[in-house]
Structure formats: C-alpha cells, structure tokens
Amino acid sequence: MTPSALSSALGRLGEVRPLIGMLALAQGYMSPDQVVEINEAQKKVDRRFGELAIEKGYLSVDQLESIISAQKNEHVLLGQILVQDGILSHDGFLLVLEKYRKSAGLSEEGYEAVKANDVEGVVSSILVGQPGAGKAAVRSWATVFMRSVIRFIDPGAAIDPLAEEQYKHLRGFVQRMKGDHRVTVFIAAEDDVFVDLARRFTNFEIDSFDEMASAAVGEFLNLANGLFTVNCSDEGIELDMQPQEHVESISSLPLGRPDALLPLLLPKGILWAGFCPGIAR
Amino acid sequence: MEKKYTALLCDDSAVVRKMLRHILNESPVGTVFEAIDGNQAVELYRQHRPDIVFMDIVMPGKTGIQALSEIRAHDPSARVIMASSTGTSKNLKSAIDSGAVDFIQKPFEREAVLKLIRRILEGEWE
Numbered sequence: 001m002t003p004s005a006l007s008s009a010l011g012r013l014g015e016v017r018p019l020i021g022m023l024a025l026a027q028g029y030m031s032p033d034q035v036v037e038i039n040e041a042q043k044k045v046d047r048r049f050g051e052l053a054i055e056k057g058y059l060s061v062d063q064l065e066s067i068i069s070a071q072k073n074e075h076v077l078l079g080q081i082l083v084q085d086g087i088l089s090h091d092g093f094l095l096v097l098e099k100y101r102k103s104a105g106l107s108e109e110g111y112e113a114v115k116a117n118d119v120e121g122v123v124s125s126i127l128v129g130q131p132g133a134g135k136a137a138v139r140s141w142a143t144v145f146m147r148s149v150i151r152f153i154d155p156g157a158a159i160d161p162l163a164e165e166q167y168k169h170l171r172g173f174v175q176r177m178k179g180d181h182r183v184t185v186f187i188a189a190e191d192d193v194f195v196d197l198a199r200r201f202t203n204f205e206i207d208s209f210d211e212m213a214s215a216a217v218g219e220f221l222n223l224a225n226g227l228f229t230v231n232c233s234d235e236g237i238e239l240d241m242q243p244q245e246h247v248e249s250i251s252s253l254p255l256g257r258p259d260a261l262l263p264l265l266l267p268k269g270i271l272w273a274g275f276c277p278g279i280a281r
Numbered sequence: 282m283e284k285k286y287t288a289l290l291c292d293d294s295a296v297v298r299k300m301l302r303h304i305l306n307e308s309p310v311g312t313v314f315e316a317i318d319g320n321q322a323v324e325l326y327r328q329h330r331p332d333i334v335f336m337d338i339v340m341p342g343k344t345g346i347q348a349l350s351e352i353r354a355h356d357p358s359a360r361v362i363m364a365s366s367t368g369t370s371k372n373l374k375s376a377i378d379s380g381a382v383d384f385i386q387k388p389f390e391r392e393a394v395l396k397l398i399r400r401i402l403e404g405e406w407e
Binding site: 238 | 293294295296297299300339340341365366367369370371373374377378381386387388
C-alpha cells in the first residue's frame, strides 16, 4: 500500500458507515469466504447482509444485535475502506487485524497479568462515589491507566481502597489533553515510589530521584495517556496530548476535585493517579 | 555487523533517547545524534544528514510533525520515522502527509525497531 492511499483512507474515516460484514469479520463471527459469499448474493437479491447471513446460518440473531450495538471502531472502518478500495482482500484485512491485536496486546508477563485481573471490575468499584463514576471516558481512562501500571510497572499492582487521600503535598507529573474534550491527568507519589517506578519501567539503574528518574516517570505517564488517546480515537474522539510537566507539589496546580482518583498500591507505596475535567494551568 | 549508518533521535525525554540508543546498539547504526526538540533536530539534520531519523511527535515548542516538514523541505529523500505514544488516526495522517516513511508506536519493542531499521536502511522485508 502506498502512503498516499493510506492517507486518503484515513481522511475518509469520518465519512463511512461500518458494514455488518466487516464487523462480523473483525469479531470472528464470520470467515472471509462467508462475507464474500453474502456480498455476492446481495448483488443478485435486494436483501440486507444480516438477513442473508442469518438465513445461511453464518450469524446468529444475538451476534447480529451485538454487532449493530457495537461502538464505532476506527480500525475496522479503516480496514473496510481499504477493502472497498481494492487495496486489501477480506483475508488480508483479517491478517492485518490479527497482527495489530497481537502487537497491541504483547504476549508478555504484564499482559498475562492484565488478562488474569478483572481490571474493569476493580476500577468500577473504586470509582463508586467519585464524580466521574458514570462517565464512559473516565472509566476508560482509569482502566487504561491501571492496565498500563500492571503491564509496564508491576504485574502485582492493586488498588488500595483504604489509602488515606493525602496526595496534594506530593511531587507530581501532569499532562493536559485538548481536542474534543479538555482534560488534565496527574500522578503523584513519594520519591521512593517514583524511583522504583522509573527503574521498573526502564530497566535502568536508577537509585535516586534524578533527571533520568524524572524523564522515566514522565514518559510512563505519556505512554499511559497515549494508549488512552488511541482508545478515544478508535471511538471517534480526538485528543491532542500536551508535553507532560513535573511539579514539586501537586498543590501548585489549580485542580478541583478529580473526576477519578486511583490509589495504586506499588511495592514502595501508593501511586496516586487523577483525571480532572478542564485544563489546569 | 558493519556499523555503517548514522541516526538522529529526537525526543524531549532523555529516557526515551537512552532506550532507543540501547536498541540501536544491536543494529548496523554506528553513529547516533540526539536532539531534544524539533529545532535542534532540524539543525542536526542539516549538519549531518543522517541515514535515518526517529522523531517524537509531542514535544514542547516545535512539534515533530513541523520538524519533519522542515527536514523534508531541506531533503526530500530524508527517511524519518515518527514515534509516538499516541497512535491516533489524525497523527498518523499528518505524519504520512508530511512525508514520514513510517510510524512506530511507543513503547518501543526491540524487535519491531530493528526490523524497521533493516527494512528502511537495507531494504529487507519480512
């Protein structure tokens, strides 16, 4: 595929509607041959894809309903455009999608830990009573953040629901995001926690809170937020991340009550992570 | 392995540059230049014309996309790989439209980076 073909496809993401066949393929409900067969059949009879696929026994009613109610997925939409443009075959789309999922998931210890933990359940329980508990974006950020901690820092990381909410005097890192929404995300911790986090994230010898430790912690925050923006983009919400900043004390930021506040228990203590609406200057 | 290539790493994070440098140690890249922002990257590119560039997108001041455009205006054959933790479709489109040869998402995976270098510098495909 040429760069211009990809750029053209990316530019049309907002204009296309997802096709049932491509979604069924992406979900693993139908094979490429079955999708092509139904597409061919549609050229001869004026009937909907879903009806024909159910009639043939390729899709169940439940599967069709789950496809229809599924949220917009940019990866599938992009694949759909490339198939329609004749750049990818249905088989090729499936191959690329599997490769993408594998690379996005990584088959490492951390990923196994993520799979083993009910991260969404744990996150939902800690968000109960917090201002952002009912907001999908807040739940999504909290889940991605905790998964990132488990995957890149400590497979044994957990939420400490009994942690005393005292983080404002602590050193912190903050990152603002603008675009379809305005959001400020911060992390705060004692230096020991940050040094340990930096060491685990980089595998470098880091013994004190120096420039390298600061760069490592900032980069970890950037990485977790980057994964969150990818999820948002996948659902049609664009957020631009601003460079992350280090502050000696979280209290120096005009933050209101966070929509979500996660007390994450790491080997050296609590790492606080907060998601606040608006841009804190 | 003959260390015959030069690379420019542009990222405002010292730790990212160090991590990437570690990976490049295992590649045919022998000389590595480092830039901490887009301005420095453009300047270092003009001076050394490295064989390959790894460019972060989100940086204070000049963004990676702006630096990419300036480098490509100076040298249309420049081989610049955009590297970011945010692989949104918008970023990807901007990178391609500005002339990036590829896009790699952070965190860097050793094998993926080495494979990319082999493909771009030596024309080796999987």
